[in-house]
Amino acid sequence: xxxxxxxxxxxxxxxxxxxxxxxxxxxxxxxxxxxxxxxxxxxxxxxxxxxxxxxxxxxxxxxxxxxxxxxxxxxxxxxxxxxxxxxxxxxxxxxxxxxxxxxxxxxxxxxxxxxxxxxxxxxxxxxxxxxxxxxxxxxxxxxxxxxxxxxxxxxxxxxxxxxxxxxxxxxxxxxxxxxxxxxxxxxxxxxxxxxxxxxxxxxxxxxxxxxxxxxxxxxxxxxxxxxxxxxxxxxxxxxxxxxxxxxxxxx
Amino acid sequence: xxxxxxxxxxxxxxxxxxxxxxxxxxxxxxxxxxxxxxxxxxxxxxxxxxxxxxxxxxxxxxxxxxxxxxxxxxxxxxxxxxxxxxxx
Numbered sequence: 001x002x003x004x005x006x007x008x009x010x011x012x013x014x015x016x017x018x019x020x021x022x023x024x025x026x027x028x029x030x031x032x033x034x035x036x037x038x039x040x041x042x043x044x045x046x047x048x049x050x051x052x053x054x055x056x057x058x059x060x061x062x063x064x065x066x067x068x069x070x071x072x073x074x075x076x077x078x079x080x081x082x083x084x085x086x087x088x089x090x091x092x093x094x095x096x097x098x099x100x101x102x103x104x105x106x107x108x109x110x111x112x113x114x115x116x117x118x119x120x121x122x123x124x125x126x127x128x129x130x131x132x133x134x135x136x137x138x139x140x141x142x143x144x145x146x147x148x149x150x151x152x153x154x155x156x157x158x159x160x161x162x163x164x165x166x167x168x169x170x171x172x173x174x175x176x177x178x179x180x181x182x183x184x185x186x187x188x189x190x191x192x193x194x195x196x197x198x199x200x201x202x203x204x205x206x207x208x209x210x211x212x213x214x215x216x217x218x219x220x221x222x223x224x225x226x227x228x229x230x231x232x233x234x235x236x237x238x239x240x241x242x243x244x245x246x247x248x249x250x251x
Numbered sequence: 252x253x254x255x256x257x258x259x260x261x262x263x264x265x266x267x268x269x270x271x272x273x274x275x276x277x278x279x280x281x282x283x284x285x286x287x288x289x290x291x292x293x294x295x296x297x298x299x300x301x302x303x304x305x306x307x308x309x310x311x312x313x314x315x316x317x318x319x320x321x322x323x324x325x326x327x328x329x330x331x332x333x334x335x336x337x338x339x
Contacts, residue, residue: 138291174289228295230288231270 030054059101069208076215084154091158093195107154177229186218268299278321
């Protein structure tokens with residue numbers, strides 16, 4: 001028991017040391033890279049695209065640090081299609097946001113207040129167009145998010161609004177689904193399983209384990225255009241709930 | 252239109268437009284806490300009720316006071332009564 005605890009502390013010391021070091025190196029390198037591209041070679045739209053890709057790479061790099069103690073399995077049930085999509089994810093852990101880097105799409109996340117307050121990363125989040133749904137009027141949010149979709153950028157929502165404290169998914173807020181109906185973007189349910197035991201809510205200690213991300217089939221606008229936002233919200237909730245149960249019963 | 256018809260038609264709106272199960276549609280059900288609607292869903296609800304009952308819902312104060320299904324039944328009933336008075 002004591003030995004297990006010691007191993008856990010050593011693992012975390014290893015992870016957090018590399019996390020800080022790599023964050024400093026990767027963020028600096030990517031900043032220089034994207035700034036040079038933006039200033040001398042690329043138009044603004046492409047610079048944003050590179051910037052968002054850089055953030056994805058940062059997420060991938062961070063999640064590669066604890067390998068093989070923490071492994072990530074990403075299944076995509078539908079191979080074709082590039083989006084833009086509205087990704088709807090369940091939310092159990094603070095590391096969920098980093099995992100989104102596994103997705104191949106250019107994307108921005110809809111976040112709470114606190115990510116904007118993280119030193120350096122907060123500036124990155126703001127610059128890359130991440131939207132804080134709690135700090136802007138609904139109309140402005142819809143306008144900005146629709147604009148991003150029209151530029152081909154996918155939007156990632158954690159519609160529970162907060163991390164769930166156990167495997168039971170909370171009820172969803174409706175913004176993702178109102179945006180879907182207004183923008184006609186396809187909705188993609190994304191199941192994230194395993195993060196609740198790797199970095200549970202209320203803990204800073206990482207634990208070894210397997211994270212599984214399952215990207216479900218995209219639901220095109222034609223399939224949901226007749227629904228109200230409320231009905232669409234509940235349908236997507238059920239898809240995620242059923243698939244998570246399936247994934248976790250098989251695990 | 253009888254009270255029972257208003258209840259049945261209103262419940263049908265909740266079943267079809269909001270996909271809420273029949274057994275949850277009891278008169279005392281709170282539309283926010285029990286049925287899970289939010290303030291923006293009310294816009295969709297008003298549109299669906301207008302289409303279903305063929306009425307115009309303009310009384311914003313009345314809409315704002317709606318809390319339970321029973322409130323909706325009464326609200327629709329009062330609109331229907333007003334419409335009848337106007338037409339006679």
